[in-house]
Amino acid sequence: MTEKKVNKKIPKMTIIRLARYLNCLSLLPRELYKEISSKELASKIGLKPTQVRQDFHHFGGFGQAGYRYKVDDLIKGMEEILGLDRSQNLIIVGVGHLGQALANYRKFEDLGLRLVGLFDTNPRLVGMAIRDVKVRDIDEIPDIVKSENVSIGVIATPTESAQITADLLVSSGIRGLWNFSPINILTPPDVIIQNEHLSVGLMTLSYKLKQIMSS
Amino acid sequence: MTEKKVNKKIPKMTIIRLARYLNCLSLLPRELYKEISSKELASKIGLKPTQVRQDFHHFGGFGQAGYRYKVDDLIKGMEEILGLDRSQNLIIVGVGHLGQALANYRKFEDLGLRLVGLFDTNPRLVGMAIRDVKVRDIDEIPDIVKSENVSIGVIATPTESAQITADLLVSSGIRGLWNFSPINILTPPDVIIQNEHLSVGLMTLSYKLKQIMSS
DNA sequence: TAGATTGTTAATCGATTAACAATC
DNA sequence: TAGATTGTTAATCGATTAACAATC
Structure with missing residues (x-):
């Protein structure tokens, strides 16, 4: 081909x-x-x-x-x-339950993606490690993005911090965001954002359920 | 209207x-x-x-x-x-990081959905409670589905257990499944399944990133 | 009235499906 | 050859956009 x-x-x-x-x-x-x-x-x-x-x-x-x-x-x-042939590096911001679930997501390797950093503001989490990846303070994001050539940033923070997290990731040079917060994040036009708005899936499920119930 | x-x-x-x-x-x-x-x-x-x-x-x-x-x-x-006007009850099967993240998901209430049960096979988790919802053994699923009139089951188990979990939920009477495992679960035709295949989102993100990089 | 708005039809556009030639 | 398959064009179908009347 x-x-x-x-x-x-x-x-x-x-x-x-x-x-x-x-x-x-x-x-x-x-x-x-x-x-x-x-x-x-x-x-x-x-x-x-x-x-x-x-x-x-x-x-x-x-x-x-x-x-x-x-x-x-x-x-x-x-x-x-799909661009999965050359390995890409990603980081996860927000190491709550969702962030930890994603950090343990086995699919990353299958897709040729390498998790190179975890970030949180909570001092109790900073210093921990998940699958050999250290949790760092978000202040270190810009450095790691440069040194590890990170291309994808995962937003797994609370809703309130989602926009500011996106801003930080973008200003650090990241062009691809995978957003798990429910809000529509604003970014420059050259940034790709993939929203994982779970409520949308749940609502369409509810709609379809209503359909079969009433038929 | x-x-x-x-x-x-x-x-x-x-x-x-x-x-x-x-x-x-x-x-x-x-x-x-x-x-x-x-x-x-x-x-x-x-x-x-x-x-x-x-x-x-x-x-x-x-x-x-x-x-x-x-x-x-x-x-x-x-x-x-969307069928969100009358409150619907749901349960989560699998109380790993993902299950716990979902159990803490604030959107449920906003959408008129009530979490009425958490289930796992791990005896160390059974007996715990998250936001006042007890973690039970999966054996209790059929009883709770009936007594609590559950309409939605969330599959947050490991991939290996996803199909058997779906079978159990369906045989208990649940018609709506919200599936977070990567596999395509087989169900009877009258069951609604909403797949949350995260890898699909991640792959499309990778594709779009590749596009802007090469243009 | 002028400007802004929604509801609704029609026109355009794009995506899915059907049909079939080419190949094994 | 007969049956099964992919590649490719054409036909159908559906979804988006444009246009505009009706209303405030």
């Missing part, structure tokens, strides 16, 4: 599905699944085969007519597209 | 945005915002005013031509649509 078609602008739903494909493939027992068809992959996620092929088509396809997809090729190709 | 238009089938993106509107409105200082225009609301979330009005239009609208929207009316109307 050469760099063809990359100019055509990829639908954002395609990217989200690409992430779901990759997640699904990475959970597959590799002995049983050396190859997979668009039909099989689609059924595992609840999509149609033609959707899978159309998504892949945006990138020139990952297979060859007649053959099924090679799982290795799919994974490698998707990792490259 | 009478029950008109409810048959027209609502786009699922509209529901997601409805949740975002409600989240945004609930965070507003109520003294300053007794009323709000579609333009203001849209700009806070990064949408166009006409999108907001079209979304509202699916439900017959929340205002009156010439006037701006009354924030109270918006909140009340959206809560009703």
